[in-house]
Amino acid sequence: MGRCATLLVIALCLPLAACDTVAIALLGGGASTLLRYNLDGVAARTFTAPAESVKHASLAALERMGLEVNGTEALDTGEVIHARAPNRDIDIEVEPITKQLTRVRIMARGGSLFYDNATALELVAQTEKSLDVVIATKARAGSAAAAGTARLTSN
Numbered sequence: 129m130g131r132c133a134t135l136l137v138i139a140l141c142l143p144l145a146a147c148d149t150v151a152i153a154l155l156g157g158g159a160s161t162l163l164r165y166n167l168d169g170v171a172a173r174t175f176t177a178p179a180e181s182v183k184h185a186s187l188a189a190l191e192r193m194g195l196e197v198n199g200t201e202a203l204d205t206g207e208v209i210h211a212r213a214p215n216r217d218i219d220i221e222v223e224p225i226t227k228q229l230t231r232v233r234i235m236a237r238g239g240s241l242f243y244d245n246a247t248a249l250e251l252v253a254q255t256e257k258s259l260d261v262v263i264a265t266k267a268r269a270g271s272a273a274a275a276g277t278a279r280l281t282s283n
Contacts, residue, residue: 174231179224186251189251217236218234218237221233234255
């Protein structure tokens with residue numbers, strides 16, 4: 129069985145040895161995907177909500193995930209929330225595009241060189257969940273206020 133596996137590997141490598149372009153393309157494509165996943169580590173999403181609501185939803189997501197908030201920093205284009213886990217540094221950039229449209233960009237660094245794309249994506253998902261709760265609460269409060277006003281005017 130070991131001999132068959134060795135022969136199979138040699139047979140598969142022969143075409144790659146004959147064509148450097150194919151070998152580099154196949155090996156380079158896989159390596160760049162692996163490096164991009166580990167070095168990129170940035171997740172972004174645009175929400176149809178005011179920047180302040182998105183910021184509060186991001187803070188709630190950090191709290192729910194057990195991450196420590198180290199503070200915020202004002203930028204020309206918005207604000208950055210700095211958070212930390214025992215082995216991760218996380219930056220959440222909240223950028224208002226319009227009054228009702230906000231872009232969030234999350235970077236999760238694990239160590240000095242590698243980024244953690246999975247954690248960044250999970251933070252986006254948790255921010256979305258928190259924002260849904262905020263929007264639903266505001267909608268209920270708005271409809272309750274409208275119902276109260278309607279009762280007052282009918283009396």
